[in-house]
Structures are given as C-alpha cells and as structure tokens.
Amino acid sequence: MQEIIEKLQNITDDKTLNPAQKARYLSIEAENMLPYPALDAQTAEALKQRVICDMYEGHAPYKPRYVLPDYSIVLKNGSAYLELPPPETLDEAINTLMIAYHHVPSVTGIPVYIGQLDDLLLPFCDGVSDDALYRKIKLFWRYLDRVLPDAFMHANIGPTDNRVARAILRVDAELKQIAPNLTFLYDPKISSEDILAMATNNIVECSKPHIANHPLHAKLFDDRGYGIVSCYNVLPIAGGASTLTRVNLKEVALRADSVVHFFAEVLPHYMELNFRLAKVRVDYLFNKSNFFTSFLVEEGWIDPDRFTVMYGIYAMAEAVNILQEKEGLAGQYGFDDVANKLGYRMSEEMARIVKNRPLENVWRGRAMLHSQAGISIDEGATPGVRIPYGTEPDPVSHVQALAPHHQYYSSGISEILTVDETIKNNPEAMLQLCKGALESGFREFTANVASNDLVRVTGYMVRLSDIAKFKACKGSRTNTTALASEAADGTGILDRKPRVVGHELYPSYGQ
Amino acid sequence: MNSIQATVNKILTYSCVDGPGNRLVIFLQGCNFSCVTCHNPYTVGLCNHCGDCIPACHANALELIDGQIAFDPSACDQCDACLDICPISASPMVQNISVADILEIARKNKPFLSGITVSGGEATLQLKFVITLFEAIKADSELKSLTCFVDTNGHLGAQSWGRLLPVTDGVMLDIKAFDPALHHGLTGQNNAKTLKAAKTVRDADKLYELRFLVIPGKTDTEAEIDGLTKFALSLGPDIRVRLNAFQHHGVRAEAQGWETMTKTGIDKIAAHLRKAGIPEVITPAFYL
Numbered sequence A: 001m002q003e004i005i006e007k008l009q010n011i012t013d014d015k016t017l018n019p020a021q022k023a024r025y026l027s028i029e030a031e032n033m034l035p036y037p038a039l040d041a042q043t044a045e046a047l048k049q050r051v052i053c054d055m056y057e058g059h060a061p062y063k064p065r066y067v068l069p070d071y072s073i074v075l076k077n078g079s080a081y082l083e084l085p086p087p088e089t090l091d092e093a094i095n096t097l098m099i100a101y102h103h104v105p106s107v108t109g110i111p112v113y114i115g116q117l118d119d120l121l122l123p124f125c126d127g128v129s130d131d132a133l134y135r136k137i138k139l140f141w142r143y144l145d146r147v148l149p150d151a152f153m154h155a156n157i158g159p160t161d162n163r164v165a166r167a168i169l170r171v172d173a174e175l176k177q178i179a180p181n182l183t184f185l186y187d188p189k190i191s192s193e194d195i196l197a198m199a200t201n202n203i204v205e206c207s208k209p210h211i212a213n214h215p216l217h218a219k220l221f222d223d224r225g226y227g228i229v230s231c232y233n234v235l236p237i238a239g240g241a242s243t244l245t246r247v248n249l250k251e252v253a254l255r256a257d258s259v260v261h262f263f264a265e266v267l268p269h270y271m272e273l274n275f276r277l278a279k280v281r282v283d284y285l286f287n288k289s290n291f292f293t294s295f296l297v298e299e300g301w302i303d304p305d306r307f308t309v310m311y312g313i314y315a316m317a318e319a320v321n322i323l324q325e326k327e328g329l330a331g332q333y334g335f336d337d338v339a340n341k342l343g344y345r346m347s348e349e350m351a352r353i354v355k356n357r358p359l360e361n362v363w364r365g366r367a368m369l370h371s372q373a374g375i376s377i378d379e380g381a382t383p384g385v386r387i388p389y390g391t392e393p394d395p396v397s398h399v400q401a402l403a404p405h406h407q408y409y410s411s412g413i414s415e416i417l418t419v420d421e422t423i424k425n426n427p428e429a430m431l432q433l434c435k436g437a438l439e440s441g442f443r444e445f446t447a448n449v450a451s452n453d454l455v456r457v458t459g460y461m462v463r464l465s466d467i468a469k470f471k472a473c474k475g476s477r478t479n480t481t482a483l484a485s486e487a488a489d490g491t492g493i494l495d496r497k498p499r500v501v502g503h504e505l506y507p508s509y510g511q
Numbered sequence B: 001m002n003s004i005q006a007t008v009n010k011i012l013t014y015s016c017v018d019g020p021g022n023r024l025v026i027f028l029q030g031c032n033f034s035c036v037t038c039h040n041p042y043t044v045g046l047c048n049h050c051g052d053c054i055p056a057c058h059a060n061a062l063e064l065i066d067g068q069i070a071f072d073p074s075a076c077d078q079c080d081a082c083l084d085i086c087p088i089s090a091s092p093m094v095q096n097i098s099v100a101d102i103l104e105i106a107r108k109n110k111p112f113l114s115g116i117t118v119s120g121g122e123a124t125l126q127l128k129f130v131i132t133l134f135e136a137i138k139a140d141s142e143l144k145s146l147t148c149f150v151d152t153n154g155h156l157g158a159q160s161w162g163r164l165l166p167v168t169d170g171v172m173l174d175i176k177a178f179d180p181a182l183h184h185g186l187t188g189q190n191n192a193k194t195l196k197a198a199k200t201v202r203d204a205d206k207l208y209e210l211r212f213l214v215i216p217g218k219t220d221t222e223a224e225i226d227g228l229t230k231f232a233l234s235l236g237p238d239i240r241v242r243l244n245a246f247q248h249h250g251v252r253a254e255a256q257g258w259e260t261m262t263k264t265g266i267d268k269i270a271a272h273l274r275k276a277g278i279p280e281v282i283t284p285a286f287y288l
C-alpha cells in the first residue's frame, strides 16, 4: 500500500506534468490496480516474459484501443445526445467536428482519427473562397495542435485532388506542427500527379504527410471504407480496433533451436498465446465494460461489429539474424538475400496463421496482421519488419528489401526512409521515390529528410530542436546524427514532456 | 552493339544530385583533367596492372592473374586502402560493364527512376559506350521514358558533340575557371573547348545546368564571378547555375591545405548572380 501511495504521489507532485497529464496517469494506475482478465497459465507466463505484449493498454479494457467514428453521421444528422443541430456552413461543420472529437475515446483519451477531412468538409465549401478556406483550415489546424496535443491524432485526405486537400497541405507545410499526423491516400487512377507532387514536396519541407497506397488498402475493406489512424494503422471506418497485442519475434527466435523448430513449433505456439491474450481483452470490452451502450453506437457513429483486433509483430530483424546465426549463416537482415527470404517466409506464415484463426466479436471474425512500430520501452528490438536504425541501405535498396513484406500486413506497415538533405534542391526525386515505392507494393510511403526539424521516430513526429534544447540543458552530446536515433528510444524526450507528445508511446507513468 | 563495355567505377540506383529526380548514375573510370580539387580522384586514372595495391589489401581481395589485376567483390570490405596507395589515381575495383548489363539494372529499378546519368571520371572519354547506351534506352519500349543526362567537363570537340547531343536529353557542364591561366593551373587543361561546348549544348537546347566550383582565393574572385555572370547571361535568359562549395572531403593532399568555402561566401555570390539576372541559382543543401 505504501508503495502505491508513493507512486501516486510521485504523479500528483511531478514537476514536468500538467494537471491533465497527471489525471491521465492517475487513472491508468487505478485501472491497473484491478485484476487482469483471467488468462491461462501459459499465456500469463508468456506475457510476463514479454514474448507477447498487450502494449500496456491497461488491466480493464473499458474502451477500444482505436475508434474511427463515421463523422459524416454527425455532420448530416447533428447529434441528439450532444444537442447539436446538423451544420449548414463550413464554420458550423468545423465547429461540430471540434466538439465531436472530445467525445471519441481511445487508448490515450485523445482521438486517433479525426476523419477523412476533405470528404467531410467539401460539401460545405460551396461559395467559400480559396482564401477563406485557407484561413479557416489554418485556425482549425492550430486548434488541433494546441487542444488535442497528440502526435498520434491522424487526419486523412485524398485520393481526389480537391480544394480542401490542397488547403490542408498548404497549411500543414506552413505551420510544421507535430499534430495532427496526416496521410494522403494516393490512387494513380484518381489522384492527379500535381497533388501527389504537392504532398511529396511537403515531405521535403516537413517530413509529412504519409502517402498511403489507396488501391491496396481499399480492396480489403467495404464501402464504408477505412481510415489511417495513429501512426499508420489501417482500420474500418465506423469501427476500429478493440485491442492490439503483439509478438516479439526476437524473443520467439531465442526460444527456437533452428529455423525448422521456429516454424514448426515455437512461432505457432506463441502466436496462439497472443491470440488468447487478445481474446480475453476483447471479451472484457464486449461482455463486461458496457462500452457499446454509448451514444456513439446509438447514433450510428460506430458499429460494434466493425471492431477488429490488430495482431502486431515486431523485432523481425533481430529474429532473422538470430536464426541465421543458429543456422551458421552470416547474412544480415535487410542486406542479404537468404536473410531477407527468411523474413518474407515469416511474414507469409504469420499471415496464414492469422487468416486461419477465428475470433469472436471481431470484424469479419479474423484479426488483422500489423507490423508494429514499438513503444518507448522497447530495447534491442527493431520496430515491425524494419531494418535497424542507422544501418539502412540507400532508399531504393531499402524499399526493394522490404516491399515483399507489405502484402501481408493488412492493418498497417510502414518503413521510414531517411533521405539526406540534398533532396531539398531536387524534390522531384522524392516524388519518384514515392511512386517507385508504391509501385513496388509498399502500402505506405513515409520519409524523413535528415535535416528537417520535424522528423518521424516510430511513426509519430518529434521536433529535433525540442530534443536539442533538452540535451543542451543536460550539457550532453552534439552529434546531430545521433539525435534521431536517441529520440527513437524515447527516453530523451520523456523527461522533458513536451506539450505535444505521442501518448501511445508512454503507456503508463514512469515508462 | 549492346555488348559494348565500359570501365565503370561505380553504379548508384539512388541519387538526387545528378540531374532532375532520382537517377541511375554510372560513374565511368578515367578523366582527361587532373583537377587538384577532384573529390573522387580514384576515378581519374586507368589501371596499368602494376600490382602495387595488392599488398595494401588486408582482405586478400586483390591478385594478379595473367598480368591482370583481379578483384573479388565478396572479400572486399570497402576500406579504400587500395585507392590510397595507387600511384596513378586508378582503382583496382573497376568493373567492365556492358550496355546490356546497364539496361538490366535500369529495368529492375525503373519505378524509382526519373532518368539515367553518366558521370565520372569524364564520361565522354568513353563516348561510344555512352552513345550506344542512350540509343538503346531510347529504343527500348519499357525504358524510353527515362531521360539521359551527361555530367561532363565539356572537353570534347564539335564533331563528337554532334554525335552525342541527338541522343542526350540534358547536359550538366562543369566550368572550373574563366581565366585561362587559372583554369590550366587547376585542371592541367585549357578551357576554350569547354566554353565553346557550353554554347554548342545551349544551341541544341540541352544545357540543363552550368556548374561552378567556388574555391576561396581562387575562383571566388571578382574577376571569376564576373566571368561566370557574363558567360551565363551570354548563353540566354533562362540559364541555371549550380554553385558548389570547395570542401576537403575526398580531395588529395595538395588541396587539403586550401581554405574551404563557407555558406556565407556562397550565399553572397548567389545573391550577386541572381541580382545580375540569372534566374536559377542553386546552392549546396549542406556544408561539411
């Protein structure tokens, strides 16, 4: 008891947290005093050893991890619960959305999805001049960053070339804010070359947006569509993901004697335990939490049948290198053909297992495989199927080494291509690189320009100048190339608690 | 014809500094200038198989077979010791690569490429190869959308330009200096051919950009910058000039003692050129 009181007091008295951040951490501590949903002994042990992991989502899943409301409902009907009439003007529509966001739960308490903004706002833009539109979007953007300061809050635009998408790209490049995260959905048959170039020029400016391969995503979903949320998670609109549980492939590989043993026994075993972990969490959410009695369901913003389970995997690079060593092979993941093929085989096998495992209370009865990008406490484990930071080959070889994985990860996969700053004199190269990546089967194109202040770590944005300031206070190193990778482990930015953070990265106090 | 080979120092499938967009860059071995400031001097000479580099290789990647140097890429760890020791600025690691090989590489990387650039060394020393390669790309239904660029010092006669330009989409032309004596001192050659080449290429509407290396105390003088301004403007109203800043990275001993060019210096010159009416002046994205 004394220990708990001390921990809670550390939170309430913390110098670096604001009251809202304290309230959030206190609520997490309270939730985690509750017993965990009942797990069988094997699953509990694997969780304890962190071969499998629940992302520290909390002991009592009383809300889904990710919620993607169909915001067109509230824009069309208004909301009886929120006492909102249907909006008629652009101002009213933006105002309605701003209100709506505050009622959308998520794992962090801040919405991870703020909508397909061009589709939502275009119907209100008749008679609004380009200049007025630009000014309204700019205020909206400033509001989002200042009031909902989370780098995982994600807006979508595209695939059409339209006024709202253009205004958003213009404002985003101008303000260079951490929030919101932004994805442009690209479809070579629908999007103009011009707007794709505008988006890739923005990447050169500020490392945003992501470019999503719309045709590849769209065909996996239905007419209500999908949204890209949080870092780069691809989920059904009017639904979301109940939970994300993940397998640490490095830990799995360490428990295997050989490649044969890995595929025949160890991998299927831990994958099954990870399914069980997801299942108890989904069961609690659906059967105990009363979440789905919310007005969100009643008014049709979300539909309980549209919540999937994200089946995460990470540390493939380490897993492949460990197995290569056990087989007496020298080739390294990302560089060697044999090593890369072993990786592709893992992806294919895991996709097969996920496809064959029914789950109740899950959209279409199956989980969706996800290449998971990591949280602050991951050590010695590279996100998803990525090549370890700092050792990546040139961007073209990088894409070619990882492209064959992308077909298997239906709920999202993303690699961060780091491009040196000479590209600033030649943004056409970024456009070409993007087209090449998407044509090679990348589901998502994400790039960092090395010298930009705003850079992506695991999928969310940080400001290097923030980190540099922090480091300067501590009087530590000056090597700029080390900065980005230092930031990647999260500890550097944790102590400082910038105003805008990625809450998902720090699932509880002290992590 | 596609079996014709070139001596190739290096091939890159990603480069955003060798022309518009992302380009496949073929660095050809051998150069007719001997620039003190060359930042990849090991592309200058052609190997005479003296064998001096063999003992320098700690990885046993080099040997003499029938009097010819043989290189084993799988053993090499790119330490570059062999480059440092070579008395004639050659490289034992060059490969002979055919036009067909390059087409194959281009096909494999096509979705990522805006075009192909031959650089060096001095690319035009292997003119026949370059022309054959560009002709082959333009004749290939899958590859013909790739633009073909040459990065050159321009030291090439009118007749050769007449053969090269029809199959070339763009030329990046390096001018080392405007004062003939200074040019000779820096490169060991005269600049008359280069200056003439600029006009020839310009008349064919193929001049993508002029490149000028700014060296403190040598090519940043008023006279040189004035020469550059006048020359660029004489070529037409829409010329593009890229200023490169002299840095120590890669250069041989003699130039290591020279002062490096700063951002402030470059920015000042760029402002001067813009003010004089040159519409597009590109400056380095970063300084080492």
Ligand code: SF4
Residues within 6 Å of the ligand: B046, B047, B048, B049, B050, B051, B052, B053, B054, B069, B085, B086, B087, B088, B090, B091, B092
């Ligand atoms: S590379 Fe240079 S040192 Fe080596 S064999 Fe050729 S000429 Fe001699």
Ligand code: SF4
Residues within 6 Å of the ligand: B056, B057, B058, B059, B060, B061, B062, B075, B076, B077, B078, B079, B080, B081, B082, B083, B093
């Ligand atoms: S670069 Fe390669 S060939 Fe040259 S010395 Fe080093 S290991 Fe040997």
